[in-house]
Amino acid sequence: MAEPSQQQFPEVQGGGSLIIAWQVKGKTVLVVGGGEVAAGRILHCLNADANVTVVSPAARLNPEVAYRVAQRQVSHIDRKFETSDLEGADMVLVAVDDPAASTAIWKLCKARRIPANIADVPPECDFYFGSVHRDGPLQIMVSTNGKGPRLASIIRKFIAKHLPSNAGRAIDTVGQLRVRLREMAPRPEEGPKRMAWMMKVSDAYPWDEMCGLTDEDIGNLLRFYPSNKVPSLDTLKDMRADAEGKRGEFDGSFGFSVGS
Amino acid sequence: MAEPSQQQFPEVQGGGSLIIAWQVKGKTVLVVGGGEVAAGRILHCLNADANVTVVSPAARLNPEVAYRVAQRQVSHIDRKFETSDLEGADMVLVAVDDPAASTAIWKLCKARRIPANIADVPPECDFYFGSVHRDGPLQIMVSTNGKGPRLASIIRKFIAKHLPSNAGRAIDTVGQLRVRLREMAPRPEEGPKRMAWMMKVSDAYPWDEMCGLTDEDIGNLLRFYPSNKVPSLDTLKDMRADAEGKRGEFDGSFGFSVGS
Numbered sequence: 001m002a003e004p005s006q007q008q009f010p011e012v013q014g015g016g017s018l019i020i021a022w023q024v025k026g027k028t029v030l031v032v033g034g035g036e037v038a039a040g041r042i043l044h045c046l047n048a049d050a051n052v053t054v055v056s057p058a059a060r061l062n063p064e065v066a067y068r069v070a071q072r073q074v075s076h077i078d079r080k081f082e083t084s085d086l087e088g089a090d091m092v093l094v095a096v097d098d099p100a101a102s103t104a105i106w107k108l109c110k111a112r113r114i115p116a117n118i119a120d121v122p123p124e125c126d127f128y129f130g131s132v133h134r135d136g137p138l139q140i141m142v143s144t145n146g147k148g149p150r151l152a153s154i155i156r157k158f159i160a161k162h163l164p165s166n167a168g169r170a171i172d173t174v175g176q177l178r179v180r181l182r183e184m185a186p187r188p189e190e191g192p193k194r195m196a197w198m199m200k201v202s203d204a205y206p207w208d209e210m211c212g213l214t215d216e217d218i219g220n221l222l223r224f225y226p227s228n229k230v231p232s233l234d235t236l237k238d239m240r241a242d243a244e245g246k247r248g249e250f251d252g253s254f255g256f257s258v259g260s
Numbered sequence: 261m262a263e264p265s266q267q268q269f270p271e272v273q274g275g276g277s278l279i280i281a282w283q284v285k286g287k288t289v290l291v292v293g294g295g296e297v298a299a300g301r302i303l304h305c306l307n308a309d310a311n312v313t314v315v316s317p318a319a320r321l322n323p324e325v326a327y328r329v330a331q332r333q334v335s336h337i338d339r340k341f342e343t344s345d346l347e348g349a350d351m352v353l354v355a356v357d358d359p360a361a362s363t364a365i366w367k368l369c370k371a372r373r374i375p376a377n378i379a380d381v382p383p384e385c386d387f388y389f390g391s392v393h394r395d396g397p398l399q400i401m402v403s404t405n406g407k408g409p410r411l412a413s414i415i416r417k418f419i420a421k422h423l424p425s426n427a428g429r430a431i432d433t434v435g436q437l438r439v440r441l442r443e444m445a446p447r448p449e450e451g452p453k454r455m456a457w458m459m460k461v462s463d464a465y466p467w468d469e470m471c472g473l474t475d476e477d478i479g480n481l482l483r484f485y486p487s488n489k490v491p492s493l494d495t496l497k498d499m500r501a502d503a504e505g506k507r508g509e510f511d512g513s514f515g516f517s518v519g520s
Contacts, residue, residue: 008323008324008327009323009324009327009328010303012303012306012307012333013307013394013396014306014307014308014309015307015309015396015397016307016308016309016394016397016399017281017282017283017284017308017399018281018282018283018284018304018305018307018308018310019279019280019281019282019390019392019399019401020279020280020282020377020387020388020389020390021277021278021279021387021388021389021390021401021403021405022277022278022279022280022386022387023277023278023385023386023387023388024277024278043270043272044278045278046272046274047272047273047274047275047276047278048274048276048277048278049274049275049276050278063268063269064268064269067268067269068269073272112373113372113373113374114373115375117280125283126282126283127280127281127282127283128280128281128283129280129281130279130280130281130399132279134273134276136273136275137275137276137404137405137407137408138402138403138404138405138415139276139277139279139390139402139403139404139405140400140401140402140403140415140419141279141281141400141401141403142398142399142400143281143398143399143400143401144397144398144431145281145397145398145399147397147431147432147434147435148397148431148434148435150459150462151430151431151434151462151467154462154467155398155400155423155427155467158423158467158468159400159419159422159423162419162422163415163418163419167415170411171404171407171408171411172407174407174408174411175407175408199410202410202411202414207411207414207415207418208418
């Protein structure tokens with residue numbers, strides 16, 4: 001029925017950014033400056049397992065940055081920036097109140113093709129930061145594309161409030177299920193069957209209820225894989241060792257009801 | 261009262277990614293491959309105003325990519341990838357079913373320090389994609405850090421459902437307010453007063469109700485800036501030309517009630 005027109009495909013909505021999850025694990029991020037903005041950037045990088053080096057005179061470190069230096073969470077170069085600091089840097093974040101110095105560092109980074117962000121100078125940024133909600137493996141980033149940083153943070157809090165508590169656990173549960181399934185049925189030929197069953201599981205359970213599944217539940221759930229079935233959540237709960245009432249042995253069928 | 265311990269500062273939660281809003285406006289993104297995965301990447305890039313070049317034999321383009329080529333939304337090189345395609349590329353996205361070719365392209369990108377993503381090969385990715393909700397200037401990206409791409413999309417839909425409709429409008433409204441305020445009070449010395457008033461506005465109005473403000477409302481709101489006041493939302497609504505009942509002229513005070 002549909003015409004072979006643009007309606008078939010999503011329309012382009014320009015004006016956004018390309019939001020991506022940059023991998024900095026084990027990579028070196030150079031942070032120039034040690035004030036409040038730098039402190040926020042540093043935490044973002046540490047949460048992503050980066051090796052962070054901070055260049056700033058010790059006297060100018062804010063308490064949070066000084067704390068992370070003292071705890072050896074970051075390396076510290078106790079002086080102003082020098083060009084040689086860029087050696088080995090995979091990313092550079094600048095947050096100093098010195099526009100001329102900032103621009104000079106930006107140019108050095110561009111000559112070396114090092115991704116860089118100069119705080120508060122949008123034209124001197126390969127990327128912007130946003131407001132990030134974190135819950136275990138779950139990360140949700142809100143960007144207003146520079147139009148309202150305060151609103152970004154308000155919207156992030158709004159989202160956090162509406163997410164089911166322990167939303168991150170649902171992801172861990174699915175991740176664990178996938179790993180244990182692969183251990184149980186490791187043969188590559190079973191790949192399609194494994195994948196189809198995993199999709200069946202995601203379709204069968206509302207994601208916000210998966211936060212509540214225990215290790216025991218996952219073990220019980222896996223017993224349904226050989227017969228390519230997925231039990232109801234109630235069935236899984238009834239299978240728990242501490243479930244009330246008599247508990248039957250799993251008989252390969254599903255939808256049966258045990259306990260009260 | 262608080263001890264000068266780690267409790268003072270947010271604790272590091274490793275295992276995440278550095279989620280950033282990459283700026284590709286006017287930059288060249290080379291997409292190698294023209295299948296379904298490529299189609300999704302291309303849309304992300306076009307939404308961020310990138311110049312996209314697709315390298316793929318025409319016969320292998322999926323209908324969406326073929327459509328974007330026909331509409332000249334993207335440039336097209338009608339053959340397999342060649343090393344010279346990397347010239348001028350600011351970012352490279354590879355989505356072809358050829359692991360050897362993919363790895364070769366990844367290595368070429370690394371030698372040239374071009375950020376790259378090889379679909380489905382996490383170790384050959386400078387960054388991952390996530391599931392993105394878009395509403396005008398608002399972008400919300402959900403990442404499960406590779407643990408559950410399907411769940412990322414489910415959580416994105418959950419968030420979209422819980423956001424107030426036209427959430428993006430709230431951001432546009434704040435953006436417009438800031439621009440018009442600067443036009444009205446352009447002097448640099450007024451910067452702190454402008455900023456303080458803008459913060460007062462964000463504190464006074466729940467963000468989800470700002471979606472409903474009209475151009476007229478913004479004009480009326482700005483009339484309160486000289487006296488550094490912020491009217492209630494009801495007052496603003498009562499000031500509308502089509503508000504019911506008698507409407508008084510603004511007298512510089514706020515909290516007055518007009519209409520019924």
